[in-house]
Amino acid sequence: MLTFYILLLLLSIKHSTAGSAEKTHQRPKRLNPQIIGGSDSRPGDWPWQVSVQKDKTHICGGSILDSWWVLTAAHCVRKLRADHISVNMGTINLRRNGGERHKVAEVRVHPDFNLSTFEADAALLQVKPRIKFSQSQDPVLLPPDEEMDTSSWAPCFVIGWGVTRNEKRPAILQEVEVELIDWQHCQKWAPGITENMVCAGFEEGGRDACQGDSGGPLMCQGPNSESWIQIGIVSWGSGCGESRSPGVYTLLSKYVDWIKNSTSEAGKPYTPRRENTNKPSREESDPNSTPELMAIFRREMNQSVAESFTISGSCRIRAFLSMITVTWRILIYMIDE
Numbered sequence: 047m048l049t050f051y052i053l054l055l056l057l058s059i060k061h062s063t064a065g066s067a068e069k070t071h072q073r074p075k076r077l078n079p080q081i082i083g084g085s086d087s088r089p090g091d092w093p094w095q096v097s098v099q100k101d102k103t104h105i106c107g108g109s110i111l112d113s114w115w116v117l118t119a120a121h122c123v124r125k126l127r128a129d130h131i132s133v134n135m136g137t138i139n140l141r142r143n144g145g146e147r148h149k150v151a152e153v154r155v156h157p158d159f160n161l162s163t164f165e166a167d168a169a170l171l172q173v174k175p176r177i178k179f180s181q182s183q184d185p186v187l188l189p190p191d192e193e194m195d196t197s198s199w200a201p202c203f204v205i206g207w208g209v210t211r212n213e214k215r216p217a218i219l220q221e222v223e224v225e226l227i228d229w230q231h232c233q234k235w236a237p238g239i240t241e242n243m244v245c246a247g248f249e250e251g252g253r254d255a256c257q258g259d260s261g262g263p264l265m266c267q268g269p270n271s272e273s274w275i276q277i278g279i280v281s282w283g284s285g286c287g288e289s290r291s292p293g294v295y296t297l298l299s300k301y302v303d304w305i306k307n308s309t310s311e312a313g314k315p316y317t318p319r320r321e322n323t324n325k326p327s328r329e330e331s332d333p334n335s336t337p338e339l340m341a342i343f344r345r346e347m348n349q350s351v352a353e354s355f356t357i358s359g360s361c362r363i364r365a366f367l368s369m370i371t372v373t374w375r376i377l378i379y380m381i382d383e
């Protein structure tokens with residue numbers, strides 16, 4: 047009996063060390079030559095990410111802009127006919143058929159795209175039928191079309207189904223945190239960059255996008271917002287995750303105008319998502335508790351006040367009516383108590 051226990055103990059020790067070795071191997075933090083240095087994303091975390099596919103095989107990433115448009119890299123689709131491309135969305139797992147497949151009605155490659163410099167590496171895909179938004183498919187926000195101060199955008203992530211250290215084609219969408227690199231600084235490491243590109247990564251390498259991630263979004267939280275804003279499109283790099291060789295991205299703030307114009311020209315003008323500042327909390331709240339009621343009251347009051355300031359005429363009546371509704375709810379609550 048005793049020997050049995052000793053054997054069991056030895057076996058479990060062996061198992062646990064093997065397990066931890068495997069873990070560190072699978073989630074390398076630094077100096078891995080290939081999304082490089084990243085980890086599995088969770089369902090619903092990046093609901094704008096899509097897989098751009100040729101004959102149902104993943105070729106590139108992309109992001110949902112609105113119900114008609116997906117943004118990707120020009121070098122991914124420039125040679126393809128619309129009817130050979132499809133876009134898979136609403137899932138983080140490409141091997142399960144959980145996602146939604148959309149056909150592509152039109153490909154609009156940026157007219158300035160240059161194959162030797164990778165300047166203007168951006169393309170728009172008009173999908174059919176239109177995209178219905180849900181928790182797992184939702185549009186990304188675009189940056190303001192002004193000069194970008196890279197130092198004020200953090201944290202940043204790049205995501206994709208591209209090559210990782212362990213797998214050529216990971217099933218689960220990978221994510222990795224990267225830092226925006228000052229343009230002057232980056233020019234020393236990637237001399238080919240133009241002012242319409244932005245670099246992200248680390249001097250020591252180890253965390254980066256890689257082949258198959260192209261077209262996907264580089265996202266950061268802005269100086270005064272917790273929402274994810276797409277700053278770049280995965281475009282190029284020399285190697286993947288190597289030191290002093292960061293990933294290079296199409297600088298999106300330079301192309302917001304083109305997105306607006308090109309989508310209008312196609313008859314389906316880009317319609318941005320409204321930024322949701324009123325993020326619902328993850329826990330279910332009890333709508334009958336006093337603080338919750340007060341919050342509703344405050345929210346409705348603010349809305350009423352805001353409405354009566356900004357909108358005139360018929361909307362004042364609406365504001366007045368909503369004040370009555372709130373007072374009524376509070377009265378009922380008090381009677382209930």
Ligand code: ARG
Pocket residue numbers: 208254255256257258259260261280281282283284285286287292293294
């Ligand atoms: N051009 C690659 C692609 O088509 C993306 C390369 C990105 N490379 C990098 N080191 N960040 O998927």
